[in-house]
Amino acid sequence: MVQLTRDDLKKVQPKIKAGQQYVKVGMSTCGIAAGAQEVFELFTKEIKQHDLNVVVTKTGCLGMCHAEPLVEVSVEGLPSVIYGRVNGEVAHRIIEEHVCGKRLVNDHIFDLPIRR
Amino acid sequence: MEKPIIFIKDTSLTGDSSREIQTQLLKVAREKGIEDLQVIRVADLGIYDKGVALKICSLDIIYVNVKLSDAEKIIQTTIKEGTPIEDLLLENQAMQTRIVLRNCGIVDPESIDDYISRSGYASVGKCLFDMTPETVIEEMKKSGLRGRGGAGFPTWMKWNLARGSFGDEKYVICNADEGDPGAYMDRSVLEGDPHSVIEGMIIAGYAIGASKGFAYIRAEYPLAIERVQKAIDQAYEKGLLGKDILGSKFSFDLEIRLGAGAFVCGEETALIASIEGKRGTPKPRPPYPSDRGLWDKPTIINNVETLANIAVIFQKGAEWFATIGTDKSKGTKVFAVTGKVKNSGLVEIAMGTPLRDIVFQISGGCFVPENKMIAVQTGGPSGGVIPEKNFDTPVSYEHLIELGSIMGSGGMIVMDEDDCLVDISKFYLKFCVDESCGKCAPCRIGGYQMLAILEKITAGKGTLEDITSIKRIAQGMQKASLCALGQTAPNPVMSTLRYFESEYLDHIEKKKCRAGKCTKLLKFTIVPEKCKKCRLCVTNCPVNAISGDREKGYTIDQEKCIKCGRCFDVCKFEAIARA
Numbered sequence: 001m002v003q004l005t006r007d008d009l010k011k012v013q014p015k016i017k018a019g020q021q022y023v024k025v026g027m028s029t030c031g032i033a034a035g036a037q038e039v040f041e042l043f044t045k046e047i048k049q050h051d052l053n054v055v056v057t058k059t060g061c062l063g064m065c066h067a068e069p070l071v072e073v074s075v076e077g078l079p080s081v082i083y084g085r086v087n088g089e090v091a092h093r094i095i096e097e098h099v100c101g102k103r104l105v106n107d108h109i110f111d112l113p114i115r116r
Numbered sequence: 117m118e119k120p121i122i123f124i125k126d127t128s129l130t131g132d133s134s135r136e137i138q139t140q141l142l143k144v145a146r147e148k149g150i151e152d153l154q155v156i157r158v159a160d161l162g163i164y165d166k167g168v169a170l171k172i173c174s175l176d177i178i179y180v181n182v183k184l185s186d187a188e189k190i191i192q193t194t195i196k197e198g199t200p201i202e203d204l205l206l207e208n209q210a211m212q213t214r215i216v217l218r219n220c221g222i223v224d225p226e227s228i229d230d231y232i233s234r235s236g237y238a239s240v241g242k243c244l245f246d247m248t249p250e251t252v253i254e255e256m257k258k259s260g261l262r263g264r265g266g267a268g269f270p271t272w273m274k275w276n277l278a279r280g281s282f283g284d285e286k287y288v289i290c291n292a293d294e295g296d297p298g299a300y301m302d303r304s305v306l307e308g309d310p311h312s313v314i315e316g317m318i319i320a321g322y323a324i325g326a327s328k329g330f331a332y333i334r335a336e337y338p339l340a341i342e343r344v345q346k347a348i349d350q351a352y353e354k355g356l357l358g359k360d361i362l363g364s365k366f367s368f369d370l371e372i373r374l375g376a377g378a379f380v381c382g383e384e385t386a387l388i389a390s391i392e393g394k395r396g397t398p399k400p401r402p403p404y405p406s407d408r409g410l411w412d413k414p415t416i417i418n419n420v421e422t423l424a425n426i427a428v429i430f431q432k433g434a435e436w437f438a439t440i441g442t443d444k445s446k447g448t449k450v451f452a453v454t455g456k457v458k459n460s461g462l463v464e465i466a467m468g469t470p471l472r473d474i475v476f477q478i479s480g481g482c483f484v485p486e487n488k489m490i491a492v493q494t495g496g497p498s499g500g501v502i503p504e505k506n507f508d509t510p511v512s513y514e515h516l517i518e519l520g521s522i523m524g525s526g527g528m529i530v531m532d533e534d535d536c537l538v539d540i541s542k543f544y545l546k547f548c549v550d551e552s553c554g555k556c557a558p559c560r561i562g563g564y565q566m567l568a569i570l571e572k573i574t575a576g577k578g579t580l581e582d583i584t585s586i587k588r589i590a591q592g593m594q595k596a597s598l599c600a601l602g603q604t605a606p607n608p609v610m611s612t613l614r615y616f617e618s619e620y621l622d623h624i625e626k627k628k629c630r631a632g633k634c635t636k637l638l639k640f641t642i643v644p645e646k647c648k649k650c651r652l653c654v655t656n657c658p659v660n661a662i663s664g665d666r667e668k669g670y671t672i673d674q675e676k677c678i679k680c681g682r683c684f685d686v687c688k689f690e691a692i693a694r695a
């Protein structure tokens with residue numbers, strides 16, 4: 001056990017550091033029910049295979065349950081985007097076209113206006 | 117510079133002209149020497165019924181009702197020169213405001229570092245070192261936060277009562293029993309951002325002087341339980357739970373208790389009994405839990421969503437929080453929007469947002485675009501319906517009560533013309549009858565009797581006196597039931613009677629169900645003139661109720677028919693009549 005102090009809190013770094021490329025897979029009950037587990041494993045595998053500098057992590061529900069599984073992708077040179085209804089095939093395309101080819105994948109992007 | 121990217125989507129209900137505009141934009145761009153423009157057709161922009169919509173990613177602006185002829189100007193003015201075109205800009209779009217769901221879909225729920233790096237546990241630090249329990253409660257009062265579990269009781273007041281009660285030990289309970297049919301907001305918060313709830317509980321514990329908390333989670337939420345347990349373990353690991361939190365003098369322990377999934381165990385006194393290991397039935401109040409709760413010690417019970425709000429209030433200030441929402445309803449509310457809506461999902465809106473914006477702008481309107489929406493149900497089995505004519509009502513505790521419904525915990529079920537309101541009321545009442553603990557007679561017997569009357573009406577055997585009886589039983593249940601389950605169980609029926617009495621009368625007098633949902637009132641027959649003798653219905657009928665041959669034609673045996681409607685659906689010649 002480590003006893004954090006109030007000052008220590010400010011020094012804690014997130015899992016994904018600024019500038020790090022990532023793929024986040026929505027893995028709440030709604031996502032998993034729609035097949036997110038398989039998608040998560042596929043991303044992990046392919047990113048390892050291609051030896052890409054991209055972190056794959058789980059995250060919670062973004063709210064667009066109708067479009068699960070949802071995946072957020074952020075790579076250098078492109079805005080971070082959210083893909084919905086991602087299955088194995090779409091995941092594959094995301095790796096090939098978006099992560100490697102720097103071209104967004106048509107027809108699977110889900111965007112929503114949110115104030116945070 | 118980032119590559120220019122445009123998202124494009126035809127948001128109209130009919131047709132899709134996004135491809136033409138996409139091609140045109142790319143063509144104009146090439147003519148103007150912009151080679152690297154990407155125009156991406158997207159699945160959804162969160163905007164509906166506004167023609168072709170574009171999102172210019174670099175400027176983060178949205179254009180709507182874009183025409184082919186606008187392409188030239190968009191490329192020149194916006195993409196080349198970087199200036200928005202006023203006439204095309206999207207205006208008055210209803211938007212979600214995310215406070216409770218601030219981290220959901222962003223952090224890794226299994227990483228405490230992710231949470232801390234987004235100012236997590238900073239509010240615990242602030243409260244423990246810079247504030248006294250009294251000033252914490254004062255700040256809560258200023259924020260105006262009210263309970264999100266259903267009743268909307270001011271949170272500060274609950275805390276203040278428990279603070280004022282004497283007890284050598286006090287308890288904080290998080291109510292994660294979430295039993296309303298169709299509601300799953302709390303589950304999503306627990307699964308997506310469990311630390312926000314833990315942080316809220318620690319602050320609540322400090323405010324009332326408790327050193328022990330319980331998260332009461334229903335056993336049907338295995339993933340939520342797993343993530344909350346992980347989060348608790350991590351918090352202990354980092355000294356954010358347990359002895360001397362963050363090196364202060366305050367200690368707080370937290371553990372999970374599982375609920376076995378009885379709806380009534382969401383009621384606070386029943387929940388307490390359940391944690392104590394007794395049978396989960398409500399007790400008369402007073403004494404209130406803030407006085408004598410868990411093991412007779414002063415106890416506060418707060419809902420998951422209520423607790424998820426707390427850290428933000430201390431992080432950004434009560435004044436900031438109080439600027440969001442209406443006069444008497446502050447902050448946001450998360451709804452689980454389901455039913456006949458295009459996009460079902462979680463929606464977090466500032467209080468005061470009109471219902472119409474939630475249903476049409478945010479959730480995209482009816483699932484079947486041609487259908488007419490007729491009502492929205494809020495508050496689950498304790499709530500009521502709000503008819504379409506009242507959709508402009510702002511969503512707040514007061515306004516919904518005025519309309520005969522309640523805010524409830526956040527279930528929102530959208531209904532269209534294919535739904536029968538009598539049938540829906542019957543569903544909710546049956547839920548309450550099934551879930552009634554049976555301790556008091558008004559609920560146990562009243563609910564059963566009222567359900568029997570509704571069964572009678574939906575079977576076409578109702579009389580006008582039945583409506584009078586329903587109203588009489590409802591009054592008895594509302595006045596004499598021990599807990600809110602029985603007191604509110606008649607609400608769905610009473611509210612549909614208030615707005616849709618004609619539907620009840622149709623069932624009673626005309627023996628008709630407009631939506632065709634009350635199967636006992638239905639009769640399927642074959643129209644010989646239209647029948648092409650294709651036998652599709654014969655092969656599809658699951659109970660072999662259709663007989664005949666190509667010579668004589670076919671008939672449905674009404675004795676055997678289970679009114680499933682398969683034949684009606686499969687017939688390509690509209691030769692099955694449903695009456």
Ligand SMILES: Cc1cc2nc3c(=O)[nH]c(=O)nc-3n(C[C@H](O)[C@H](O)[C@H](O)COP(=O)(O)O)c2cc1C
Binds near residue numbers: 263271
């Ligand atoms: C039958 C019944 C079921 C309830 N179920 C829940 C529930 O699942 N979750 C919840 O937070 N509150 C539920 N409540 C309300 C609680 O009794 C209590 O008011 C609430 O947890 C208080 O928290 P709040 O002040 O933060 O809203 C229920 C009440 C009744 C009568």
Ligand code: SF4
Binds near residue numbers: 553560602
């Ligand atoms: S109102 Fe119903 S659920 Fe509540 S105590 Fe009485 S019988 Fe039990």
